[in-house]
Amino acid sequence: MTDLEQFRQETRAWLEENCPRSMRTPVLSAEDQCWGGRNFKFQSEDQRLWLERMAERGWTAPDWPTEYGGGGLSKEQVKVLREEMDRINARPPLHSFGIWMIGPAILKFGSEKLKQQHLPPIVRGEIRWCQGYSEPGAGSDLAGLQTKAVDQGDHFIVNGQKIWTSYADKADWMFCLVRTNPDVKKQLGISLVLFDMETPGVTTRPIKLISGSSPFCETFLEDVRVEKDQVVGEVDQGWTIAKYLLTHERAMIGGFGRTAAGEKTLSEQAVECLGLEDGRLADDMFRAELARWDIDAKAFELTNERVTDEAKSGQGVGAASAMLKYYGTELNKRRQEMIVAMNGFDGLVFEGEQWDQGAVPRSMLRSKGNSIEGGTSEIQLNVIARNILGLV
Amino acid sequence: MTGLVLTEEQQMLKDAAKRFLQERAPVAELRRLRDERDETGFSRDTWAEMVDMGLAGTLIPEDFGGTGFGHVGMGQVFEEAGRNLSASPLLSTAVLGAAAVNLAGNAEQKQALLGAIAEGSLVTALAADEAPRHDPLKVETRAEAEGDGYVVNGRKQFVVDGHVADKLIVSARTSGGSSDSEGISLLLVDREADGVDVERTIMMDNRNAAVVTFDNARAEGLLGEEGKGYAVLERVLDAGNAQLAAELLGIAQESFDRTVKYLQERKQFGVTIGSFQGLQHRAAHLFSEIELVKSVVIRALQALDEDADDTPALVSLAKAKASEVAELATNEGVQMHGGMGMTDEFDIGLFLKRARPVQQLFGDYRYHASRYARLNGY
Numbered sequence: 001m002t003d004l005e006q007f008r009q010e011t012r013a014w015l016e017e018n019c020p021r022s023m024r025t026p027v028l029s030a031e032d033q034c035w036g037g038r039n040f041k042f043q044s045e046d047q048r049l050w051l052e053r054m055a056e057r058g059w060t061a062p063d064w065p066t067e068y069g070g071g072g073l074s075k076e077q078v079k080v081l082r083e084e085m086d087r088i089n090a091r092p093p094l095h096s097f098g099i100w101m102i103g104p105a106i107l108k109f110g111s112e113k114l115k116q117q118h119l120p121p122i123v124r125g126e127i128r129w130c131q132g133y134s135e136p137g138a139g140s141d142l143a144g145l146q147t148k149a150v151d152q153g154d155h156f157i158v159n160g161q162k163i164w165t166s167y168a169d170k171a172d173w174m175f176c177l178v179r180t181n182p183d184v185k186k187q188l189g190i191s192l193v194l195f196d197m198e199t200p201g202v203t204t205r206p207i208k209l210i211s212g213s214s215p216f217c218e219t220f221l222e223d224v225r226v227e228k229d230q231v232v233g234e235v236d237q238g239w240t241i242a243k244y245l246l247t248h249e250r251a252m253i254g255g256f257g258r259t260a261a262g263e264k265t266l267s268e269q270a271v272e273c274l275g276l277e278d279g280r281l282a283d284d285m286f287r288a289e290l291a292r293w294d295i296d297a298k299a300f301e302l303t304n305e306r307v308t309d310e311a312k313s314g315q316g317v318g319a320a321s322a323m324l325k326y327y328g329t330e331l332n333k334r335r336q337e338m339i340v341a342m343n344g345f346d347g348l349v350f351e352g353e354q355w356d357q358g359a360v361p362r363s364m365l366r367s368k369g370n371s372i373e374g375g376t377s378e379i380q381l382n383v384i385a386r387n388i389l390g391l392v
Numbered sequence: 393m394t395g396l397v398l399t400e401e402q403q404m405l406k407d408a409a410k411r412f413l414q415e416r417a418p419v420a421e422l423r424r425l426r427d428e429r430d431e432t433g434f435s436r437d438t439w440a441e442m443v444d445m446g447l448a449g450t451l452i453p454e455d456f457g458g459t460g461f462g463h464v465g466m467g468q469v470f471e472e473a474g475r476n477l478s479a480s481p482l483l484s485t486a487v488l489g490a491a492a493v494n495l496a497g498n499a500e501q502k503q504a505l506l507g508a509i510a511e512g513s514l515v516t517a518l519a520a521d522e523a524p525r526h527d528p529l530k531v532e533t534r535a536e537a538e539g540d541g542y543v544v545n546g547r548k549q550f551v552v553d554g555h556v557a558d559k560l561i562v563s564a565r566t567s568g569g570s571s572d573s574e575g576i577s578l579l580l581v582d583r584e585a586d587g588v589d590v591e592r593t594i595m596m597d598n599r600n601a602a603v604v605t606f607d608n609a610r611a612e613g614l615l616g617e618e619g620k621g622y623a624v625l626e627r628v629l630d631a632g633n634a635q636l637a638a639e640l641l642g643i644a645q646e647s648f649d650r651t652v653k654y655l656q657e658r659k660q661f662g663v664t665i666g667s668f669q670g671l672q673h674r675a676a677h678l679f680s681e682i683e684l685v686k687s688v689v690i691r692a693l694q695a696l697d698e699d700a701d702d703t704p705a706l707v708s709l710a711k712a713k714a715s716e717v718a719e720l721a722t723n724e725g726v727q728m729h730g731g732m733g734m735t736d737e738f739d740i741g742l743f744l745k746r747a748r749p750v751q752q753l754f755g756d757y758r759y760h761a762s763r764y765a766r767l768n769g770y
């Protein structure tokens with residue numbers, strides 16, 4: 001038996017023993033997601049246990065080094081772990097901007113102090129992070145950001161406004177882009193800083209979405225004190241790090257449309273809604289549309305896999321992340337529109353227990369943001385055209 | 393055949409409707425109805441004023457108290473209603489109710505009901521769909537003759553204005569099996585009759601619909617001949633779909649206009665985002681698509697006024713194309729507004745949320761494209 005096969009067997013046995021039954025059902029609502037953090041209320045004891053057990057092995061961040069609490073697994077082992085979790089429909093133990101975004105940036109660019117301070121609590125799901133990038137005047141033109149950090153010797157004083165900050169009202173810490181030098185080319189005067197959301201001068205105001213929920217906020221920063229040792233990488237070098245972090249975010253958002261473990265596939269849903277006649281979907285128009293989507297979705301899934309396999313261990317997927325983000329989010333929007341349409345009247349009711357309080361249309365509306373958050377589709381296409389194709 | 397342009401009279405009606413709806417039933421008014429969780433779902437006062445303007449009688453012949461302005465005229469009102477997201481019982485009552493009674497009612501019914509619709513004292517609702525996706529043939533609701541009337545049993549959904557209507561127009565089976573076109577009858581049922589249960593459903597556009605259940609409910613009478621209701625229903629649905637196509641045109645156009653304005657205002661990278669060719673081309677494409685919608689909508693409305701043979705195909709053409717383009721226009725609207733487009737505070741998302749139910753009601757793109765193909769022999 002190869003080492004990898006042995007790892008698979010051990011992992012399978014461990015998961016069988018340790019993944020609670022109720023954590024082997026699909027994540028269907030926001031409440032099913034475990035985000036951790038100081039103020040998180042676990043949905044169930046099983047949810048807490050599942051996080052605790054996985055975190056103990058470092059398997060919430062399986063490819064991070066063990067010295068910072070990670071699982072220390074190789075790329076191949078991470079893949080096996082994912083396959084084995086999928087096999088039993090295990091839920092992700094933790095949803096975390098820490099693991100998906102700031103963690104990899106601290107690992108690559110952060111000081112030893114920052115690694116020791118921030119990575120273990122991320123792995124354990126103790127600290128929840130939010131991303132303070134966008135500003136009212138700086139969305140697609142992120143480098144145009146105006147939030148100011150003024151050098152006060154051992155610390156900075158930060159003033160400005162962030163917008164569209166997802167979960168700012170629930171997060172414990174923010175990773176935030178600030179302007180530390182206004183006198184140079186805009187990309188060269190930016191730093192990435194970290195601060196506790198309880199620091200005096202930080203306030204948040206939720207913004208309501210078209211789907212009816214309020215996951216994102218305006219964040220106001222007024223004379224916020226940030227210690228110098230909380231700068232990731234060098235002062236004024238934040239843009240490179242910000243972009244590196246974005247590639248991780250993009251790969252993640254591109255995967256949003258993937259059918260969660262145990263969730264019904266689109267074609268299964270279609271059969272349920274529309275029925276079969278002689279083994280064919282009863283509606284011809286839908287059948288053709290669905291087949292086209294299904295082919296794109298499968299091709300996309302294989303592409304994701306291929307790009308991951310090609311990437312070096314511990315490296316992000318680089319420029320390809322723009323392609324994955326663009327294609328994945330557009331696919332998900334198509335899927336969501338089809339789900340609404342195949343449900344007909346039932347897919348349009350917005351309230352009422354019988355209709356799951358409008359879960360179907362709300363989810364479609366939320367998906368419209370996928371091609372905006374983390375850099376719009378247009379920006380991804382620009383990146384592909386410029387950075388991959390060299391069209392300038 | 394008339395030219396594909398409005399007559400002077402129709403243009404005047406459009407201008408009047410535009411001024412009125414902009415002032416009395418703009419997007420802010422829909423927000424008010426939504427945020428106050430208004431029980432009726434539209435303003436009775438505004439509806440009374442629309443009645444005074446003669447809008448409720450647009451499809452009703454002058455002999456019965458209407459203006460007889462016709463489908464093209466009504467289409468202008470719907471387009472403006474689409475632009476303003478104006479809520480009113482215009483569709484349920486002045487289009488579906490008026491068309492059904494006008495096509496199938498006996499002299500007495502026409503006299504009583506058309507007059508009442510035109511003067512605003514009657515709100516009707518069409519209870520046709522039973523399946524989640526539009527399928528007017530799929531009728532399992534049954535009406536059994538009993539004494540000198542009928543007793544109705546069954547369940548209907550997507551009944552627009554069902555919770556406030558005085559009378560329901562119900563398709564029910566008096567003979568035949570589910571999906572037979574023979575044996576479907578149209579009946580008038582009082583909403584407050586015993587055995588009628590109405591549950592209002594709040595839709596994603598915050599407009600009205602209802603699920604209606606009939607449990608041994610007594611019908612007031614037949615509308616048209618027993619067992620011959622399907623042919624009438626098809627024509628009523630054509631009238632409705634043509635107006636929905638006109639509303640989708642208004643939604644697409646307004647969403648587009650607002651988006652173009654945003655492209656001219658919003659700055660990133662030191663320039664207006666409208667200067668990026670990637671967005672320019674998409675806006676120009678959308679402009680072209682909307683031009684096509686204008687043509688198919690007016691042609692379908694004219695066909696209804698002329699009672700042309702190819703009316704059903706022209707209506708499906710209009711509803712399919714308008715649905716497709718409204719979906720594109722509202723999606724592009726949100727996308728090109730970036731984060732702003734995702735907020736409830738900004739209006740652009742409301743157009744998307746109104747478009748989807750209008751697309752779906754009485755058949756979406758897929759339904760009408762398929763019907764168009766069938767009507768054209770393939």
Ligand SMILES: Cc1cc2nc3c(=O)[nH]c(=O)nc-3n(C[C@H](O)[C@H](O)[C@H](O)COP(=O)(O)OP(=O)(O)OC[C@H]3O[C@@H](n4cnc5c(N)ncnc54)[C@H](O)[C@@H]3O)c2cc1C
Pocket residue numbers: 130131132133134135136138139140141163164165166167216369370372373374375376377378379382658660661665668670671727728729730731732734
């Ligand atoms: C659901 C959601 C969650 C989010 N969460 C966060 C978060 O946690 N933290 C955070 O910092 N931000 C977050 N964002 C913000 C997001 O990153 C920005 O909305 C995004 O970068 C777009 O910026 P903008 O909204 O200012 O739109 P704009 O930049 O104003 O764009 C408007 C339109 O113009 C287009 N455009 C702009 N420039 C070009 C160009 N050069 N070529 C072609 N087209 C162009 C855009 O693609 C878009 O269609 C979130 C957004 C959403 C919708």
